[in-house]
Each structure stands twice: as structure tokens, then as C-alpha cells.
Amino acid sequence: MSPQGRKIAIVGGTGTVGSVTLPALLAKNVHTITAISRGDSTATFPDGCIVKKGSYEDEDFLVSALQGQDVLVIQLSRFAMDAQAPLTRAAVKAGVKYILPTEFGSDIEALQMVEEQLPLRGKAERRKLVEELGGTWIAVVNNPWFDWSMNQGLWGIDIKARKATLYGGGNTKINTSTLKRVGEGVAELLSLPEEELAAYKNKAFYISSFYVTQREMLESVQRVTGTTDKDWVIEDKEIAQVAKESDEEVKKGNMMAMIPKFYSAHFREGYGGDFNHKLNLEKFGLAEEDIDAVVKGIIASSS
Ligand SMILES: NC(=O)c1ccc[n+]([C@@H]2O[C@H](COP(=O)([O-])OP(=O)(O)OC[C@H]3O[C@@H](n4cnc5c(N)ncnc54)[C@H](OP(=O)(O)O)[C@@H]3O)[C@@H](O)[C@H]2O)c1
Structure with a gap:
């Protein structure tokens, strides 16, 4: 065409x-x-x-x-x-x-x-x-930008500190784009x-680059950094709890606390994080990207 x-x-x-x-x-x-x-x-x-x-x-x-x-x-x-x-x-x-x-x-x-x-x-x-x-x-x-957000730890995964907060188990797939x-x-x-x-x-x-869970994002970071769960502090939080804590902080005037509520909401059923069934990118030849290559690039550019 x-x-x-x-x-x-x-x-x-x-x-x-x-x-x-x-x-x-x-x-x-x-x-x-x-x-x-x-x-x-x-x-x-x-x-x-x-x-x-x-x-x-x-x-x-x-x-x-x-x-x-x-x-x-x-x-x-x-x-x-x-x-x-x-x-x-x-x-x-x-x-x-x-x-x-x-x-x-x-x-x-x-x-x-x-x-x-x-x-x-x-x-x-x-x-x-x-x-x-x-x-x-x-x-x-396009949902929260994958690389931009990962770079700032906004997916709940702090690469430098090796800390991860998995929302509701971290096994819900969502779309995200570089x-x-x-x-x-x-x-x-x-x-x-x-x-x-x-x-x-x-x-x-x-638009999407990846259809992934938070766990899969973390696994990619672990592959690229040669680490495993034992090198990380990983906590699991219910999404409703994340929202509650965010709201409390926002009430105190900490507007940045909106961010975890916003990101974690994408992993809630019916909140639009998963739009895989609405994609039509094959016609443009825009296949899923290589998540490890992208994560490698993020780590290289931030070190
Ligand atoms: N999916 C995601 O993760 C994500 C994250 C952030 C944003 N977004 C979306 O993407 C959009 C663009 O965000 P971005 O981060 O690319 O923007 P940005 O880099 O912060 O700014 C884009 C441009 O806005 C213009 N600008 C800055 N201050 C302005 C002002 N006071 N008045 C008028 N123009 C001003 C500047 O252009 P000039 O200097 O040429 O005037 C600047 O280059 C946002 O509105 C939001 O909807 C999505």
C-alpha cells in the first residue's frame, strides 16, 4: 500500500x-x-x-x-x-x-x-x-509509554534499587508501547x-509494542541484569490498597502519589489496560518488539 x-x-x-x-x-x-x-x-x-x-x-x-x-x-x-x-x-x-x-x-x-x-x-x-x-x-x-515509564520506575519496578511492587500478583496482561x-x-x-x-x-x-504482565516486565529486567528474584525486594500489593494509599497521600497534598494509582489501574479488569483485541498493527508490519532489547537500551541509557 x-x-x-x-x-x-x-x-x-x-x-x-x-x-x-x-x-x-x-x-x-x-x-x-x-x-x-x-x-x-x-x-x-x-x-x-x-x-x-x-x-x-x-x-x-x-x-x-x-x-x-x-x-x-x-x-x-x-x-x-x-x-x-x-x-x-x-x-x-x-x-x-x-x-x-x-x-x-x-x-x-x-x-x-x-x-x-x-x-x-x-x-x-x-x-x-x-x-x-x-x-x-x-x-x-498507546497506554503508559513502556521505556519512558520503566526508566522512571513507574511500572512499580525500580531497576537501580532492585525493588518491585507487583500489583495484584503481577500476572495480568496489558498493552504498552515504546x-x-x-x-x-x-x-x-x-x-x-x-x-x-x-x-x-x-x-x-x-498502538502497542508489548502485551505483557508486570511479572514479565520484571523477568525481562532480570534477564538483562543477570539477576533473579533473590536479588530483588519484591512485594505484592492489592490494587485497591494502592489506590487507597494514593488517595490518602494526595489528600495530604502529595500530588505525585496519583502515579501508582494511575499505573496500577491499568491492571484492573475493565480499566482498559488490555486492548490487545482492538489492535490492527499487522497491516502496517508493526509486530511485537523485543522486550529484552528495549530493556537493555533503557538500562544502557540510564547508566
Ligand atoms: N503515555 C504516556 O506514558 C504519556 C506520558 C506523558 C505524556 N503523555 C501524553 O503525551 C502528550 C505530550 O507529552 P510530552 O511529554 O511529549 O510533552 P512535553 O515533552 O512535556 O512537551 C511538548 C511540547 O509542549 C510545548 N510546551 C511546553 N510548555 C508549554 C506551554 N506552557 N505552553 C504551550 N506549549 C508548551 C513545547 O513545544 P514548543 O517549545 O515547540 O512550543 C514542548 O516541546 C501529553 O499531553 C499527554 O497527553 C503520555
Whole structure:
């Protein structure tokens, strides 16, 4: 299938996920890419893309930057969510066909999860705004990024300290994606022929690198580090207990305590962590990645 070229604008193209998405889109060699960035940003962009810098409070700037674009990919910092509404308004006004809002996370169809997690409720509101304005969104769902999260111990596995907290036994399979895979997946999606891309209108597009349990993540780390359970401090915690402890800490003002509740929730039945049955990546040749190779890379880059 030959890729369909599009005019694609991207916001946040040098950020964590942007810095894998923008090169993947450029590598397709069929798209015309415009990077939109704040006027005072120090970001520099790769050759091959048009750069438009300006204020997101200036609607004329945004509408003119977005005029003629087929797609707007919004990969804004999660601390800059206020910028999403003016970008959305301008995109709809400029007639942009598809908006990929700042999703790139958990399953939008897991309604209980969305209800319980404040940032996910915000994402749902931002999708709703696109629809209310008469625009079309596609939500990229990839779950917590595997490598980014492992690097920070967010899967409950602290590689340096050799401590692991397994949620509810650690044997529930979920999907998770490397950052590289997210970039590749977005590039594949946005290179689909029009009738195939249109099938994702106001729907989710699912990306995954691994279908794994927390135990299997730990086993991979152990293979790569040449360790076994006896070298690790491993505790098992009920997911409800993790949530309770998180809530208590958040009440005391420790907002970072939300993180274990968020991550462990992906291992709860019905909370959307397992979206394996919703994947359709074979058609793009995006097979499961080699988890040990990825873990090796994480350890090498952090040492
Ligand atoms: N699945 C996961 O594990 C996971 C983890 C984190 C985030 N996410 C999702 O991915 C999205 C992108 O996150 P990221 O970590 O890639 O973002 P990021 O690297 O923190 O930031 C992306 C870009 O946002 C722009 N930005 C920063 N501060 C801003 C401000 N005050 N006003 C306007 N723009 C600002 C910057 O672009 P310029 O300098 O070019 O303006 C920056 O490069 C998030 O919104 C979230 O939905 C998912």
C-alpha cells in the first residue's frame, strides 16, 4: 500500500513524544509537515519541515498557520493543556480535517478509568470540544509509554534499587508501547488512504509494542541484569490498597502519589489496560518488539 501524502501540522514536535513522531512523519517522505511552536520557544526543528512560531493567544496566527492543513497533531506538554482550546478552535476555523488531540495514553473507551482519573476526564472534555465545534478527532491510544515509564520506575519496578511492587500478583496482561512505536504508529495512521483514515473519525487508534504482565516486565529486567528474584525486594500489593494509599497521600497534598494509582489501574479488569483485541498493527508490519532489547537500551541509557 503506497502512503498517502498529507499536509500535517504538529504542535510539540520536539517534546518527548513529538521528537519521535515528527521524524517518523518526515521519514515517510510524502507529507508536508509544519511545526507550530510558541513564539518564545527555543525549540529547533529538523530540516524538511516548515516552522511557524507565534502566540497561541493570537487566533489570526494560528488560523493562518493551520490554513490548508489536513491534520493537526497536538503533542503539547501536559502542563500546557490550556493551549489546546485555542488550537482546536483555530484548526476547526481553518478547516483542518482531522485533529489528533493530546491523548497518547490510556484507552478512551474504558469509561470507569476515564471517570476515576482526573487527567483522562480533561482529555475527554477536549475531545468533546472538537466535536462541539464541528471538527473531527482521532485519539491515539498507546497506554503508559513502556521505556519512558520503566526508566522512571513507574511500572512499580525500580531497576537501580532492585525493588518491585507487583500489583495484584503481577500476572495480568496489558498493552504498552515504546515511544519509538508511538511515532511509527502515528506515521502509519496518517499515511493511510483517505477512506481508511476516515474510518477512525471520532474513534481511537490503538498502538502497542508489548502485551505483557508486570511479572514479565520484571523477568525481562532480570534477564538483562543477570539477576533473579533473590536479588530483588519484591512485594505484592492489592490494587485497591494502592489506590487507597494514593488517595490518602494526595489528600495530604502529595500530588505525585496519583502515579501508582494511575499505573496500577491499568491492571484492573475493565480499566482498559488490555486492548490487545482492538489492535490492527499487522497491516502496517508493526509486530511485537523485543522486550529484552528495549530493556537493555533503557538500562544502557540510564547508566
Ligand atoms: N503515555 C504516556 O506514558 C504519556 C506520558 C506523558 C505524556 N503523555 C501524553 O503525551 C502528550 C505530550 O507529552 P510530552 O511529554 O511529549 O510533552 P512535553 O515533552 O512535556 O512537551 C511538548 C511540547 O509542549 C510545548 N510546551 C511546553 N510548555 C508549554 C506551554 N506552557 N505552553 C504551550 N506549549 C508548551 C513545547 O513545544 P514548543 O517549545 O515547540 O512550543 C514542548 O516541546 C501529553 O499531553 C499527554 O497527553 C503520555
